Amino acid sequence: xxxxxxxxxxxxxxxxxxxxxxxxxxxxxxxxxxxxxxxxxxxxxxxxxxxxxxxxxxxxxxxxxxxxxxxxxxxxxxxxxxxxxxxxxxxxxxxxxxxxxxxxxxxxxxxxxxxxxxxxxxxxxxxxxxxxxxxxxxxxxxxxxxxxxxxxxxxxxxxxxxxxxxxxxxxxxxxxxxxxxxxxxxxxxxxxxxxxxxxxxxxxxxxxxxxxxxxxxxxxxxxxxxxxxxxxxxxxxxxxxxxxxxxxxxxxxxxxx
Amino acid sequence: xxxxxxxxxxxxxxxxxxxxxxxxxxxxxxxxxxxxxxxxxxxxxxxxxxxxxxxxxxxxxxxxxxxxxxxxxxxxxxxxxxxxxxxxxxxxxxxxxxxxxxxxxxxxxxxxxxxxxxxxxxxxx
Numbered sequence: 001x002x003x004x005x006x007x008x009x010x011x012x013x014x015x016x017x018x019x020x021x022x023x024x025x026x027x028x029x030x031x032x033x034x035x036x037x038x039x040x041x042x043x044x045x046x047x048x049x050x051x052x053x054x055x056x057x058x059x060x061x062x063x064x065x066x067x068x069x070x071x072x073x074x075x076x077x078x079x080x081x082x083x084x085x086x087x088x089x090x091x092x093x094x095x096x097x098x099x100x101x102x103x104x105x106x107x108x109x110x111x112x113x114x115x116x117x118x119x120x121x122x123x124x125x126x127x128x129x130x131x132x133x134x135x136x137x138x139x140x141x142x143x144x145x146x147x148x149x150x151x152x153x154x155x156x157x158x159x160x161x162x163x164x165x166x167x168x169x170x171x172x173x174x175x176x177x178x179x180x181x182x183x184x185x186x187x188x189x190x191x192x193x194x195x196x197x198x199x200x201x202x203x204x205x206x207x208x209x210x211x212x213x214x215x216x217x218x219x220x221x222x223x224x225x226x227x228x229x230x231x232x233x234x235x236x237x238x239x240x241x242x243x244x245x246x247x248x249x250x251x252x253x254x255x256x257x
Numbered sequence: 258x259x260x261x262x263x264x265x266x267x268x269x270x271x272x273x274x275x276x277x278x279x280x281x282x283x284x285x286x287x288x289x290x291x292x293x294x295x296x297x298x299x300x301x302x303x304x305x306x307x308x309x310x311x312x313x314x315x316x317x318x319x320x321x322x323x324x325x326x327x328x329x330x331x332x333x334x335x336x337x338x339x340x341x342x343x344x345x346x347x348x349x350x351x352x353x354x355x356x357x358x359x360x361x362x363x364x365x366x367x368x369x370x371x372x373x374x375x376x377x378x379x380x381x382x
Contacts, residue, residue, distance in 0.1 A: 077293065077320030131319075135296055138319045148299070148317060 001117075002026070005128070005190045006205035007034035007164030008061065009051075011094065012194025012253070013043035015203045016050055018231035019193045026207055026227075032113060034164045035061030035130040038106070039074060039094050040195055040249050042239045047194075048102045060109035061130045061165065062137035066091060067098055068106035075137035086246040093244050111136060114158075119214050124221065126208075127158035131165040140189065142170040150174050153185050159216050160186045162206070167192035169204050171224045181217040188224055194236070201256035202228040258286050261352055265368050266377035267328035269310075272352065275368050280331060283356040284316065284347065287381045292318040295344045300336040300357060307331065309367055313358065316347070329367040331360030 004023045009016045023031060033056050038044035044067070051058055060068070062075035074091050078084045098106070112133065115126040132138035133156035140149065140163060149172065153161050169191030176183045191204030198204075207225040214221040237250035264272045270288035274281045289295065297317040307313045307327045314325040337356050340347065347355035362368070372380065 075319075135294075135319050138296060139321070144322065145315070148297075148315070148322065151297075 001030070001210045002028045003126075003208040003210070004028035004031045004205060005034060005162050005208060006031075006193050007130070007190050008036040008167055008192035009033075009047050009194040010036055010039050010063070010192070011041035011044040011047050012236050013041075013046045013050070014232040014235045015194035016047050018229050019203050019205055020050065020054070022227060022229045023205065028207060031056050032128055032162075033058040034128055034162065034190060035059040035109065036063045036164065037061070038067050038098065039063040040090050040240075040245065041236060042097070042243050042245070044094055044098050045102045048098075048105055052105060057113060058109055059113060059128060059130050060106065060111060060136065063091075063094075064106040064109055065136060067094055068103055068109075070095055070103070077137075077139060086248060089244065089246055090249070117210060117214070119210075119212065122215055124159050124210070124214055124216060125157055126160045126162070126210075127153075127156055129156075129161065129163045131163060133158065133161070137165065139166050140187070141166055142168065142172070142189070146172075146174055149187050150176065150185065153187065158185070159183075160188065160208070160222055162188045162190055162208070164190050164192065167195055167197035169198065169206070169226050171226075173219060175219070182219075183216050184219045184221065185216075186222055186224070191226060195253065196256045197252075199256050200228060201233050201254060203231055204228055258290070259352065260285075260374040260378045262374045264352065264374060265328065265371035266374065266380075267326065267371055268380065269326040269328070270381075271326060271328045273328045273368060273371060275362070275365070278362050278365055279334070280329065280360050280362050280368070281356050282328060282358050282360065284325070284351055285377070285381075286351045288323075289348050289351045289355075292316060292321065292323060294319040295347045298337075298340045298344050298347060298357060300340070301333050303333050303336060305333050306363070307333075317344075325357070328371055329360075330363035332363070333358055334361050335359035
């Protein structure tokens with residue numbers, strides 16, 4: 001079973017189109033989107049409709065939740081006053097762009113998707129969330145203490161947890177010693193399609209491969225491939241510059257931060 | 258922002274309230290406001306001893322995590338179990354219901370080295 005997972009498109013249509021084209025070439029068995037379809041660029045409706053017309057199961061991200069509720073708060077952790085001011089412009093502009101039907105769609109998106117695989121007389125729980133199982137906007141960065149990540153996953157009964165929100169991809173394997181075997185959990189941040197922040201302007205998505213012999217006691221139960229794809233960054237950056245959005249967002253796309 | 262005058266404060270943004278040889282410890286209102294929405298507080302086991310400035314636990318907020326440092330040395334005699342189901346009370350009532358641990362002080366004079374409410378207010382102001 002090969003599963004394609006993508007997230008954090010943030011109204012970047014050229015990036016989404018390139019991502020979907022790349023995913024189609026991979027011919028996965030399933031596709032999921034982990035949310036944050038809107039914000040920071042000019043194509044929120046187009047992005048929603050591209051995902052919607054394909055029937056891709058999609059989670060609500062914190063930005064989707066904010067726009068769905070016509071709120072002026074997106075749940076983003078802006079650090080500085082200029083960042084906060086830019087954020088206000090983005091959410092207010094996005095609210096002005098999103099049409100009623102598209103807004104309704106955002107409001108009905110679920111917070112979690114749980115996929116229970118049954119292999120080798122055992123279950124393997126794949127949990128998909130936007131930020132974390134407990135908070136839609138919690139940032140689970142790569143340097144999060146192992147104890148903390150494990151606790152979050154144990155509480156959510158997740159063997160494989162895929163999430164986005166930070167726009168910085170990683171895969172961590174978290175072992176827990178048990179009486180007979182070691183239980184391996186996988187925490188996978190799938191990166192961002194349309195607003196990468198890991199100093200690589202290429203878009204990112206993940207192909208997860210689960211085999212017939214996959215089990216929680218097998219460290220290599222899942223293979224995680226981070227796929228970086230080229231897209232027309234300049235088109236997306238120019239669109240920002242030609243809109244009421246702050247030009248800084250264009251620079252972030254060009255440099256990937 | 259509040260800085261109760263009968264509390265002592267550490268530069269690491271914990272407060273200490275002493276009653277004879279027992280101290281109650283939590284984080285300051287300033288600390289919770291810097292952390293933002295708190296979702297989990299990891300607290301130590303009862304009976305464990307920690308030296309002054311040692312890490313006794315951690316706070317997990319939506320945007321970040323932060324270690325908790327002992328303002329003084331002591332042995333854990335009680336932890337605030339209510340935080341397990343409602344860590345958010347640290348945001349709303351950091352000096353009262355949001356307390357974290359109670360300790361038996363190893364050396365009551367250590368508290369004298371901490372900041373007064375005025376000194377702490379100057380530090381964060």
